[in-house]
Amino acid sequence: MITSELNGGIATIALARATSRNAFRLGDWTALKAALEAIVPTDARVIVLESALEAAFCAGSDLIAMESLVGQPALVAQFRTEMRAALDTLSALTIPTIANIQGDCFGAGVAIALACDFRVAGERARFAVTPAKLGISYPVEDIARLTKTVGAAQAGRLLMVADTISASDAHCIGLVQVLGEAQEAHRCASAIAKNAPQSVVTLKRLIRAVVENEALAFDDIFDGFFASEALVEGIRAFKEKRQPIYADVSRKPLSADPLQRLQP
Known part of the structure; x- marks a missing residue:
């Protein structure tokens, strides 16, 4: 089946x-x-x-x-x-x-x-x-x-x-x-498989957080990507006019520590 x-x-x-x-x-x-x-x-x-x-x-x-x-x-x-x-x-x-x-x-x-x-x-x-x-x-x-x-x-x-x-x-x-x-x-x-896997995994998680009215440390998550190897590779590939090559990364969920219910 x-x-x-x-x-x-x-x-x-x-x-x-x-x-x-x-x-x-x-x-x-x-x-x-x-x-x-x-x-x-x-x-x-x-x-x-x-x-x-x-x-x-x-x-x-x-x-x-x-x-x-x-x-x-x-x-x-x-x-x-x-x-x-x-x-x-x-x-x-x-x-x-x-x-x-x-x-x-x-x-x-x-x-x-x-x-x-x-x-x-x-x-x-x-x-x-x-x-x-x-x-x-x-x-x-x-x-x-x-x-x-x-x-x-x-x-x-x-x-x-x-x-x-x-x-x-x-x-x-x-x-x-x-x-x-x-x-x-x-x-x-x-197209998804060619994109940065940690970006894709994180974006999927953030969509769910928005739909379910959860709060993650959204700003920290956004800011953290500017220190990532993926961004360096993405910019380099853009400049070199080639497809970026992103390494596989852990798919561990975002930390639950900053999770809290949004106030109405």
């Missing part, structure tokens, strides 16, 4: 189960989490999450597997816990993540895509969040990500109407950030 490879600083995780259009079973969430964790200690500078199929990114949760959970509260709790662990692992990565969506992206597939930093969708991509059609709910963490991304009104439309929308519609409401075919997602990944 899940394969991964690393090439030139770009890690690609591919979903590949044609018989179910990449619908997720219980164990697939654990496999996704393991694939992500295996990438963390490597020299990957960006992750592209995509499908090996042309017609579907992810059809959601496997309905046969879902049916087996009916009347089984212990299994439901296990399913919810394993799904949450995989999605939270994806969301919490310091490595930038891109969802490359070139086919149907439904239900749990949307949750996977929302846990990435941004989404690229081709003209064949379609999106739907359909728990209401199945008579179930949607995990609150995924509702929160959806609402933060598209706003409460559009989240309500997607969840309650449960329509299937086009890539262009998804782009209009902010669910998709880039309209483009698979090569565009990989172009974005290549």
Whole structure:
């Protein structure tokens, strides 16, 4: 179901189960989490999450597997816990993540895509969040990500109407950030991989701090980069009219010591 490879600083995780259009079973969430964790200690500078199929990114949760959970509260709790662990692992990565969506992206597939930093969708991509059609709910963490991304009104439309929308519609409401075919997602990944990795990691962390209303030592972080080897290399490469060559660096998170809640 899940394969991964690393090439030139770009890690690609591919979903590949044609018989179910990449619908997720219980164990697939654990496999996704393991694939992500295996990438963390490597020299990957960006992750592209995509499908090996042309017609579907992810059809959601496997309905046969879902049916087996009916009347089984212990299994439901296990399913919810394993799904949450995989999605939270994806969301919490310091490595930038891109969802490359070139086919149907439904239900749990949307949750996977929302846990990435941004989404690229081709003209064949379609999106739907359909728990209401199945008579179930949607995990609150995924509702929160959806609402933060598209706003409460559009989240309500997607969840309650449960329509299937086009890539262009998804782009209009902010669910998709880039309209483009698979090569565009990989172009974005290549551009990220060529940038200074500590800058990219830090910028991703700062975006999260702003969204979540956290306070880091923002000025100290900004000022500190002026003593970095990366800046020296960046300026030198600009003067020499060449691509800068940035060394891999530790992806340790920014220190939590200066973290504090912003005052309203």
